Amino acid sequence: MNKPLWLPSLSNVLLGVEPHQRRHVLLILLTLQPYAVSVGVIMHSVHLGLLDLRAAQQLTVASVLTFLTFFALIRSGWSQRFG
Numbered sequence: 111m112n113k114p115l116w117l118p119s120l121s122n123v124l125l126g127v128e129p130h131q132r133r134h135v136l137l138i139l140l141t142l143q144p145y146a147v148s149v150g151v152i153m154h155s156v157h158l159g160l161l162d163l164r165a166a167q168q169l170t171v172a173s174v175l176t177f178l179t180f181f182a183l184i185r186s187g188w189s190q191r192f193g
Contacts, residue, residue, distance in 0.1 A: 124139075125185075126185060126187075128187075130190070131184075131185075131187060131190065134184050134189070135181070135184055135185050138180055138181050138184050138185075139181075141177070141180075142177065145173055145174075145176075145177050148173060149170050149173055149174075152166045152169050152170055152173075153166065153170075
């Protein structure tokens with residue numbers, strides 16, 4: 111079975127083309143699942159009345175910004191300066 115033509119170009123945009131960097135970006139993307147679960151737990155805590163909505167929004171924004179910051183730093187190659 112052949113790969114779709116758009117798949118390699120999408121993976122190059124998302125992961126980069128250098129193999130060492132691709133591996134690190136992929137590891138960062140693997141952390142997306144725990145981030146998503148934690149946001150789900152935060153929202154469920156609001157639903158149960160265990161957490162204030164304002165605090166939940168702040169925690170969610172902090173989680174998203176943290177993930178995006180680390181993704182951008184790894185994807186840009188900035189972190190390779192220290193390796």
